[in-house]
Amino acid sequence: MSKEKIEMKTNGTYTFTSNAAWHWKEQFRREPRMAAAVIALSIIAVGLPLLNARLPKQVLCGLEEHIELKQLVQQVGILILILAMGNMIKSALDAYIKRMQGPFEDDFNLRMLKKRLYVDYNVLESKKFNDDAHAVFDSLYRNNSVLRDGSMIWQRFLTATAGLVLYSAILIRQSIVAVLLVWVPALLILGLKERAAAFDRQLRPKADKASRKMKYVEECACDLTGGKDIRMYDLTGWLTAIFHREQATADGYVKHWENGYFAVNICDAAFCFIRDFGIYLYFIWKIINGNMAVSDFVWYTAVAASCQEACSALLDSREKLGRLSFDYSRLRQFLYSWEKSAFRGTISEKDNSINEKSETKDKAAHKLAGDAVEIRLEHVGFTYPGSTKPTIKDINVTLRQGERIALVGLNGAGKSTLVKLLCGLYRPTQGTIFINGRPQEEYSKEEYFSLLAVVFQDVKLLPMTIAQNVASDVGTHIDRERVRECLTLSGLWQKVSSLPQKEDTPLGASILDDGIALSGGENQKLWMARALYKNAPMLLLDEPTAALDPLAEQQIYQKYMEMVEGRTSVFISHRLASTRFCDRILLLENGTIIEQGTHDELICLNGRYAQLFEIQGKYYRVNKDGVEEVCA
Numbered sequence: 001m002s003k004e005k006i007e008m009k010t011n012g013t014y015t016f017t018s019n020a021a022w023h024w025k026e027q028f029r030r031e032p033r034m035a036a037a038v039i040a041l042s043i044i045a046v047g048l049p050l051l052n053a054r055l056p057k058q059v060l061c062g063l064e065e066h067i068e069l070k071q072l073v074q075q076v077g078i079l080i081l082i083l084a085m086g087n088m089i090k091s092a093l094d095a096y097i098k099r100m101q102g103p104f105e106d107d108f109n110l111r112m113l114k115k116r117l118y119v120d121y122n123v124l125e126s127k128k129f130n131d132d133a134h135a136v137f138d139s140l141y142r143n144n145s146v147l148r149d150g151s152m153i154w155q156r157f158l159t160a161t162a163g164l165v166l167y168s169a170i171l172i173r174q175s176i177v178a179v180l181l182v183w184v185p186a187l188l189i190l191g192l193k194e195r196a197a198a199f200d201r202q203l204r205p206k207a208d209k210a211s212r213k214m215k216y217v218e219e220c221a222c223d224l225t226g227g228k229d230i231r232m233y234d235l236t237g238w239l240t241a242i243f244h245r246e247q248a249t250a251d252g253y254v255k256h257w258e259n260g261y262f263a264v265n266i267c268d269a270a271f272c273f274i275r276d277f278g279i280y281l282y283f284i285w286k287i288i289n290g291n292m293a294v295s296d297f298v299w300y301t302a303v304a305a306s307c308q309e310a311c312s313a314l315l316d317s318r319e320k321l322g323r324l325s326f327d328y329s330r331l332r333q334f335l336y337s338w339e340k341s342a343f344r345g346t347i348s349e350k351d352n353s354i355n356e357k358s359e360t361k362d363k364a365a366h367k368l369a370g371d372a373v374e375i376r377l378e379h380v381g382f383t384y385p386g387s388t389k390p391t392i393k394d395i396n397v398t399l400r401q402g403e404r405i406a407l408v409g410l411n412g413a414g415k416s417t418l419v420k421l422l423c424g425l426y427r428p429t430q431g432t433i434f435i436n437g438r439p440q441e442e443y444s445k446e447e448y449f450s451l452l453a454v455v456f457q458d459v460k461l462l463p464m465t466i467a468q469n470v471a472s473d474v475g476t477h478i479d480r481e482r483v484r485e486c487l488t489l490s491g492l493w494q495k496v497s498s499l500p501q502k503e504d505t506p507l508g509a510s511i512l513d514d515g516i517a518l519s520g521g522e523n524q525k526l527w528m529a530r531a532l533y534k535n536a537p538m539l540l541l542d543e544p545t546a547a548l549d550p551l552a553e554q555q556i557y558q559k560y561m562e563m564v565e566g567r568t569s570v571f572i573s574h575r576l577a578s579t580r581f582c583d584r585i586l587l588l589e590n591g592t593i594i595e596q597g598t599h600d601e602l603i604c605l606n607g608r609y610a611q612l613f614e615i616q617g618k619y620y621r622v623n624k625d626g627v628e629e630v631c632a
C-alpha cells in the first residue's frame, strides 16, 4: 500500500497535519530555500511591530529620564534604521516567496494534465474521473489559485502564531487580564469558524455537481461538432436554461456557506470591539490609579494592538488553511488515485516524462512489429460501467496470424466495443484475451499499443503537419518516403501533393494561422495512412470507408490486400459485399458471434448473414472488380 493511501483517512480525505506536511514536502522538493524564507519572513514580521511600538516608548522614556538630546536622537535613529532595513528585507522575502509560487503552481498544472493524458482510456471515459478532475480544478482556481497562495497563507499563519505567543508573553508581564481579553474571544471565534468551515465542506460537493454541469454546457458551446446541431435544431435556449439553472443552484450553495462565514465575521467584529475597548479601559484605569507610567501605557497598548492583530490574522489564516487543506485533500486524492493501469505497471509520474522526441517512440513502436499476431478470445464478456446488461457476451474465437477478419453486424451489435477490447482500451469484465498466447494484462501499455494500428470511427487529428499526423510524431525521425507511400496507398497523396507545402502543410484551421481543414473523407484517408505508417502486426479498421466516396472506397478495397499484407487484420463494415475479400467473416448480434465463415460459406448456410446480404443486395450490386455499388 502506498504511503499516500496510508495517510488517507477512511472517509477518503487527508488530515490537516498530513496536508501541511505534504505542502512543505512538495515545496521543499521544488525550492529547498522556501521554508527558510518563510521562517525568516515570519520572524521579521513578528519583530517589526514590536520595534514600531518601542519607538514612542523610547522617546517618552528619554524625555521622562531627561537624557541628552544627542543620545536620544542616536537611539531613535538606530531604531528607525533597523525598522527601515527590516521592512526592506521583509519586502524582498515577500517578493521571493510570491515569485516562487508560480513554478510551484505550474508544476501541479502539468501533473494534472499528465494525469488526464496518461490514465487508461476507460478511466478517462468514466463519470467519476471527470467529476473528480472538475472538482479539483474548481477547488484550486475558484478564487485565486490555492497553489499560488499556499505558502503565503502558511507564512501568515506562522507569523500570527509566533506574534500572538510573543506579544502575549510581553502583555502577561503587565497584566493577565489583558491577555485573557485577547484570548477568550479568539477561542470563541475559532470555534464558530470551525463550524462555518464544516458547513462549507458539506455543501461544496453539491455546488461542484452544479458547476460540472455548467462546464459541460460551456464545452458544448465551443464544440464544433455539436455546434451545427445546436444551431440547426435551435437548442441554444435549452442549453442556456440549463446553464442558468445550474448557476442559480451553485450560487445558492455558495451563498449558504458564505452566509455562515459572514455571521462569524459579524461576531468577530463585535468581540473585537469588546476586546479593544476592554483593554483600553483597563489600562486607563491602571494609569488613573498610578499603576502604570505613560510610556508603559503607550508601549503596552501598542503591544496589545499587535496582539489583537496577530489574533485576527491567526483566525483568518487558520480558516484559509482549513480551506487549503480541503482543496489539497481533493488534489492529492486525484493525483494518487486512478494509479492502477489495466496494463502491467502503474501510471506513475516517472512514466509521464515530457517526451517530444521520436527516438524512444520509434524504438518502442517497432520493437514488436514484424510478425503478425494471433489473438485468442476465451469466454470474453464486457459490461459497461453502470450498465446492467453485458454488451459483449462470452465470445470464444481465435484470429489466426495474418488472417483477414471482417466483423459485421447491425447497429449496436457490439462491434466497436469489441474493437476497443482488442485494443486494450477496455478490459473484458469476463474472460481473457491472449495475444500470441500471452494474456493481455501481462503486456505493458507501450508493448501492447505497439502491436496495433487502429482506425477508429471518430478520430481527432492534431494541429501538426500532415507528415507529423501520419507519423504521429513531432520529432525529426519521420520517414518521409514512407509517409508519401502511405498517403498514396490511402488515396490522399494526390490532394497533398497539390498543396504548396505538401506533407508539411499544417492541419487545424481553428488553431493554427496557416492550418488547413480536410473534408470528412480526406480525414479518413489520413487516418488510414497513419495506421499504415505504424506498420504494426495487427490492423483494426472500424468502418474506415464510411466517409469515402465510391471511387475512394473502391480504391481502398482494391489495395486492401497490399495494405494488410503480413498482418492480422480486423475490418468492420456495414457493406457486406465489401467483406468478400476477407478470409473469415464474423457476424455479431447482441454481443455474440452468431455465424462465422467465408462469404460463400455463410451464403450457403442461408442464415442471418445470407438474409442481411440479400436485403442489401437489393440496393447494391457488385461490379466486375468485386466491389459494391449502389443500384441505379
Ligand SMILES: Nc1ncnc2c1ncn2[C@@H]1O[C@H](COP(=O)(O)OP(=O)(O)OP(=O)(O)O)[C@@H](O)[C@H]1O
Residues within 6 Å of the ligand: 125, 384, 385, 387, 391, 409, 410, 411, 412, 413, 414, 415, 416, 417, 418
Ligand atoms: N460508453 C458507453 N457506455 C455505455 N454503453 C455503451 C457505451 N458505448 C456503447 N454502449 C452500448 O453498447 C452497445 C454496442 O455499441 P457499439 O458501439 O459497440 O456497437 P456497434 O456494433 O459498433 O454499432 P454501430 O454499427 O452503430 O457502430 C450500444 O447499444 C450501446 O448502448
